[in-house]
Amino acid sequence: MPKFAANLTTLFTEVPVLERFDAAAAAGFDAVELLFPYDHTPDEVAERLKANDLQHVLINLPSGDWTKGERGISALPGREDEFRDSVAKGLDYALAMQCPTVHVMAGIVEGGLSNAAAVDCYMTNLAHAAETFGEHGIGVTIEPLNTRAAPGYLISRQGEARDIIERVGHPNLGLQFDFYHVQIMEGDLAVRLREFMPIIRHTQIAGAPERHEPDIGEVNYPYLFDLLDELGYEGFVGCEYNPRTTTEQGLDWFRRATGTEAK
Secondary structure, eight states, X not given: OOEEEEETTTSSTTSXXXXXXXXXXXXXXXXXXXXXXXXXXXXXHHHHHHXXXXXXXXXXXXXXXXXXXXXXXXXXXXXHHHHHHHHHHHHHHHHXXXXXXXXXXXXXXXXXXXXXXXXXXXXXXXXXXXXXXXXXXXXXXXXXXXXXXXXXXXXXSHHHHHHHHHHHOOTTEEEEEEHHHHHHXXXXXXXXXXXXXXXXXXEEEOOTTTOOXXXXXXXXXXXXXXXXXXXXXXXXXXXXXXXXXXXXXXXXXXXXHHOOOOO
């Protein structure tokens, strides 16, 4: 059975952010994601991880002004200095939190992949991030987002991400495979998983199409969990979904999958 990480950006939102670490541990999770920990100091987050004996497995780099619709800045020409500052900031957090993986968001780009300046900017910034984090043993990922959730996002399909990864050509850059986004854009999840496994560094799940618990909707996750094991996937599965009611009421799937009891 894969290793699961509670995404504290979307789960346990019934309590303030730092208390979500306590809630995740009490629910039986050994690992967590918090996509944007930047409202708290690295030490505050690290202390909460240590107190709950939790591993932190993923953060995002600072991704611009989320309230204004920005979804990353790495593909936005003219903001290269801001991006490099975000790499330095993300590195401080990743080191303090002993986080092994950092996700770099591309951004909303006019013209998409036909915008050569944006793609060139993206690849240059990804090479810088991959090199910088790689010096500390921290992996870098990129993730296609579906066009309903993020209209205009630079990459929306796994093949597009693979092309970027190959063109950057840095061994520390890999794919973040989110089953929810893949299902909406491409389907054929088992085939896609097999195809892209060589470059997958992190995975995430949610029910489709509503993005609720993974046992709600059209995806057969028990089958896919078994396939992850069969393919030798050793990373974490991030639980990045929006609970239909409360987080705790929706965790039956997790307890069935892992045999875990709440502490």
